[in-house]
Every structure is written in structure tokens, then in C-alpha cells.
Amino acid sequence: MKPSGKTKVYGVIGDPVAHSLSPTLHNAAFAALKMDCIYLAFQVKSDELENALRGMRSLGIAGLNVTMPHKSAVIPFLDEVEPTAGFLESVNTISNNGGKLLGFSTDGIGALNALKGNGVKLSDKKILLLGGGGTAKAIAYALAAEVTKLVILNRSPQKIPYLTESLNRQFSGRVTGGLLEPSALLKNLKDADVLINATSVGMHPDDAHSLVEPNLLKSSLTVMDVVYNPLETRLVKDAKKAGAQVISGVEMLIHQGAASFEIWTGKPAPIEVMRKAALNKLVGAQT
Numbered sequence: 388m389k390p391s392g393k394t395k396v397y398g399v400i401g402d403p404v405a406h407s408l409s410p411t412l413h414n415a416a417f418a419a420l421k422m423d424c425i426y427l428a429f430q431v432k433s434d435e436l437e438n439a440l441r442g443m444r445s446l447g448i449a450g451l452n453v454t455m456p457h458k459s460a461v462i463p464f465l466d467e468v469e470p471t472a473g474f475l476e477s478v479n480t481i482s483n484n485g486g487k488l489l490g491f492s493t494d495g496i497g498a499l500n501a502l503k504g505n506g507v508k509l510s511d512k513k514i515l516l517l518g519g520g521g522t523a524k525a526i527a528y529a530l531a532a533e534v535t536k537l538v539i540l541n542r543s544p545q546k547i548p549y550l551t552e553s554l555n556r557q558f559s560g561r562v563t564g565g566l567l568e569p570s571a572l573l574k575n576l577k578d579a580d581v582l583i584n585a586t587s588v589g590m591h592p593d594d595a596h597s598l599v600e601p602n603l604l605k606s607s608l609t610v611m612d613v614v615y616n617p618l619e620t621r622l623v624k625d626a627k628k629a630g631a632q633v634i635s636g637v638e639m640l641i642h643q644g645a646a647s648f649e650i651w652t653g654k655p656a657p658i659e660v661m662r663k664a665a666l667n668k669l670v671g672a673q674t
């Protein structure tokens with residue numbers, strides 16, 4: 388559909404932002420549903436963030452995604468933040484409801500729906516989550532409500548107590564943490580059902596690296612990597628070889644985008660269309 392005087396404008400703000408896959412995902416979804424909407428990428432420097440949010444109100448931009456480095460910094464400029472985003476101190480989706488800006492975080496639900504959408508059952512399961520950054524925290528918060536046991540391992544010890552204590556206040560002792568080291572991986576992978584890499588290890592140009600030795604992977608495990616560039620990380624390749632079920636970072640990307648789409652439009656997101664658009668773009672970029 389060609390832009391008209393009535394076209395609704397959506398977008399993503401970040402710095403840098405030109406690499407973002409969100410315009411590809413959302414414009415494909417709008418086109419598939421024949422919606423008179425357009426999605427653009429706006430590079431916004433940190434010292435222009437407040438002005439950008441004022442602009443969102445005054446121009447009537449209907450919705451924005453927020454990416455690095457603004458996910459926390461944007462919060463003071465919003466009228467309201469839903470509880471998950473408040474707990475995470477991170478907003479990746481803003482909805483403009485008649486000039487009132489509401490902030491959401493869809494990273495956790497994106498990971499959860501990527502697992503569920505690929506048939507992974509979470510109740511009575513033990514999850515091993517690698518990482519203690521913003522993405523790991525969002526995933527931990529979404530999963531802790533669903534699983535029996537969540538173990539979080541991180542390289543930097545100082546982040547672990549804060550993360551586990553804040554989660555356990557809500558999820559009564561289901562979450563434990565530890566240092567990301569070979570002995571902890573060996574111990575926890577013995578009885579883990581799902582392994583999630585929520586660190587940036589394996590991301591291009593670090594393609595050759597994985598935090599998990601291939602001999603620790605097995606066919607009874609489900610392995611999800613949040614990294615989507617490259618499409619098949621070292622961990623995903625090793626997990627496939629071990630016969631494990633694998634879920635790539637693209638699945639999380641699609642589902643977090645789908646959750647934003649649903650917040651903005653109130654319509655079910657066309658997941659298949661979004662998946663095809665994302666994969667086309669990523670495969671094109673990597674060949």
C-alpha cells in the first residue's frame with residue numbers, strides 16, 4: 388500500500404540503527420495485512436532522546452521500538468511503564484495512545500513465545516540461562532514464572548546476587564545463580580532440559596566461539612541462542628550435531644517483534660510472514 392495522508396507511522400529509535408531488522412519485519416506484516424502503515428528507522432543520539440520523544444507526541448508517531456543505547460534512558464520521558472518493563476528498567480516498545488506514551492518490554496515474552504511456538508514445554512523443566520545482561524534478565528523474568536528451576540550463570544560475579552534475589556522475591560526460590568565456569572556448566576547441564584545463551588558470545592565477528600564445549604550437549608536438550616547474526620552460531624551448529632532441538636535467535640527476534648505489533652495494532656501478528664521476511668534479509672546479508 389502506498390503511503391497516503393492517513394498513513395500511520397511506526398519506527399525504531401537507536402544509535403546505531405541502520406542494521407535493524409525491525410523495518411523488514413513490520414513492513415512485511417503491514418503489507419500482508421494491507422494496513423496503511425509504515426515503519427522507519429530513526430537514528431537518535433543520546434542527547435536528542437528527549438526531543439525525539441517530544442517529536443513522537445507532536446508528530447503523532449503511533450509506535451516506536453527502542454534499541455541500544457536508549458532502552459533504560461527512555462523511561463523518564465514516558466507517561467507510564469508497564470510492570471515488566473518497570474522491573475527490567477528497560478523499554479523496547481512505546482505505544483502512543485492519543486499523546487500518552489506507554490512503555491513495554493517484549494524481549495522476555497519474545498523468548499518465551501519462541502520456545503513455546505517451537506513446541507517446548509516449560510512446566511517441570513530446568514532451564515540453564517547463560518548471561519546476566521539486559522536480555523538475560525528479560526528472559527529470566529519471563530521464564531521464572533513458568534519453570535520449576537532456573538539457573539543463571541554469568542561471567543561477572545557482581546551481577547548474580549542482584550539478579551537472583553530480585554527474581555526470587557517474586558518467584559519464591561526457583562532461581563539460583565553462579566559463576567559461568569566449566570565446572571558449573573558440567574554440573575548444570577547434567578540435568579538441564581533447556582539451555583539458553585543470552586550472552587553476546589558467538590555474535591559476528593566472534594562466529595567461532597561458544598561458551599559450551601560440544602561434548603556437554605546431548606539430544607535430550609533444547610538449545611536456544613539469542614544471537615541471530617550469524618543465523619547459525621557455533622553453539623547452534625554444535626547442538627544440531629549433538630541431536631538437540633535448536634531454536635535460533637531469529638525466533639526470539641520475530642516473537643518480540645510480533646508482541647510489539649500486537650500491542651500497537653491489537654491484531655494477531657502474521658508470524659510466518661515476519662519469519663520469511665527476516666530470514667530472507669539475513670540470508671541475503673550473509674551470502
Ligand SMILES: NC(=O)c1ccc[n+]([C@@H]2O[C@H](COP(=O)([O-])OP(=O)(O)OC[C@H]3O[C@@H](n4cnc5c(N)ncnc54)[C@H](OP(=O)(O)O)[C@@H]3O)[C@@H](O)[C@H]2O)c1
Binds near residue numbers: 519523639
Ligand atoms: N534475538 C533477539 O531478539 C535479541 C534481542 C535482544 C538482544 N539480543 C542479543 O542478545 C545479546 C546480549 O544482549 P544484551 O542486551 O543482554 O547485552 P548486555 O546487557 O551487554 O549483556 C551481555 C552479556 O554477555 C556476556 N558476555 C559478553 N562477552 C562474554 C564472554 N566473552 N564470556 C562470557 N560472557 C560474556 C556479559 O557478561 P558480563 O556480565 O560478565 O559482562 C553479559 O551477561 C546480544 O548479542 C544481542 O544482539 C537478541
